[in-house]
Every structure is written in C-alpha cells, then in structure tokens.
Amino acid sequence: MKDMVATEVTLEEVTAFLWAEADLLDARDYDAWLALWTDDGHYVIPIEKNATDFANTLNIAYDDKAMRKMRVERFQAGFSISSAPPADSVRTVSRIVIDKVEGEVITVRAAQHVIEDKFGRQRAFAANVEWALVVTENGLMIRDKVVRLLNSDGTLTSISYLF
Template sequence: MTRISQDREELHRAVEAFLFMEARLQDTHDYDGWESLWEDDAIYWVPANGGDIDPEEKMSFIYDNRSRIRIRMDQLKTGRRHTQTPRSELARIVSNVEIEEIDGAEVTARANVLIFEENLRGETLWAARNEYRLRLVDGAFRLVRKKVALVNAHKPIYTLSFLV
C-alpha cells in the first residue's frame, strides 16, 4: 500500500480517471474487469429506502460483500439471466466528482451518476448519488466501499443489472 499524494488537483484527476474507467467497465458488461476492481474487504451497497438507513437494520436492493460481488458477476456471465436477454445497453455519465477525505492510503469521494438503460422494456434514466471509498494498492485505486443512492428508487426496478 502507498500513501495518497496530498496534491489535491493530481488526486482529483486520478480519482476521476478511476471512476470513469469503472463506469466504462460497467457499461460494456466487462464483468471480470469490474469485479477485479474490488478489495477483499469490500462492500457494495444500494439502499432501497433512502440513503441514510442502516443496511443491517433496513432492506437494501444490494448489500454485497466481496464474495457476493463475485457470485453476482458469475451469475451474469452464465447468459441465463432472462432479464438481461438481450442485455441492456448502458451509458453512464459521471459528474460532480468531489474528494471528501484522505486517510493514509484511502480516499473518500462522491459523484453524481446518470445511467441510461435501453432494453426490451424501453429506455430508462437512472440518477444516483454515489459515495466511494478507494484504496491505493501498488499505485492503483481499488474499491473498498461503494454506495449508490438511487434518486428515482421509487420507480419500478425490473432488474438490477444496470447497477453492476
């Protein structure tokens, strides 16, 4: 592990580049590439009932540890996920990236994300306020925690595959 540079502009560019790359992996259904971004102690969380709930007490759409992330990716790769036959076409726009905290080799960041999903049901725009905890490992960022607070979570959600 390496300490994060205190040069805020350089750090901001590096975090943005990582978030853009993560979005590309999701949009292109590169499940192996996306899964490889996660650390062993990772948590991926998508709250169901607002962003400030306790995931241990209230229901979540997704509350996965590293093992569950791997299982989810393996399931998607089988080709037997009928909600993804044919699979959704996706395009994400990541914006408003902010660095919140630097703690040794970890950085906390926020970003707004707009996800365009097109599938047999039509087109849907999903908006989210994402929070990230990134860890610098051997000169590259890795995901430790990701929280996706869907702005329009009240809409029917037929599949969570767009959240990969």
C-alpha cells in the same frame, strides 16, 4: 503508481479511475470490474434515502465479495432471461468531489446518470454515488461503493446490469 500516497492523489487521477470503472460497467467487463475491489468492502444500493447502517436495513443490493462474484456469474452464465441479453447502458459520472482523505482511504462522491435501452424503450436512473477508494501498491481500488438512486424508495423497474 507504486509509491502512491493518498494525500497526493489528485482529482484528475480519481476522475480517471471512476471513468475507467464506468467504462468497464457499460462494456459489461465484469471480471475486470471485480478485480478493482479490495476483499473487505460492500457494494450497496440502499432503499432508504439516508441509510448508513446497511447491515440492519433492507437494501436493493448489499454485496460482499462473495455476493459480487455470484452476481457477476449470474449475469455471465446466460441462464438469467433478464440479462440474456441485458439492457444496454450508457452512463456519465460527473460532479466528482473528494470529501476526505484519511490514511490510505479516499472518500469520493459523484453524480451518475444511466440510460438503459431494451425492448425499444429507454429508462433513466440518476444517482448520488459514494466510493471509499484505497491507495494500494497496485493503484486505486474500491473498498466500498454506495449507489443512492434518486428514487430508491419509490417504484423502480427491474435492473439487469450494475450501477
């Protein structure tokens, strides 16, 4: 991967990366997930359907590097009753589209379905997810990830894992 050039990254390579990320999240291997990120971007779950100015709108999550780390520490420390234990999750990522490639940045979007299970009941979340992936000497990394839940501005339930 050392001499990777963004314009030469294939859909298959992007898909493999997103599936590997999904696998880490379902396994709750959050330390490995944090290591996928560059230092500068945000993990965002907006409320408003068409929001783009995330800093100036209220979000469900708007995490820079420090907040991502704190979020993971909270999940791992065992003191959060909602995540000790969390709901189990199974997700699929599909309908992957590379929207554009500019310099080292690949803009990708996909459909994601997550089913969670806790207390003997299951809940489903569907989302359009957007990534800004960066080609680095260590391979693909995530700069930004925006999870647009289908019912983001509706009534949700508490969520004890990451999308």
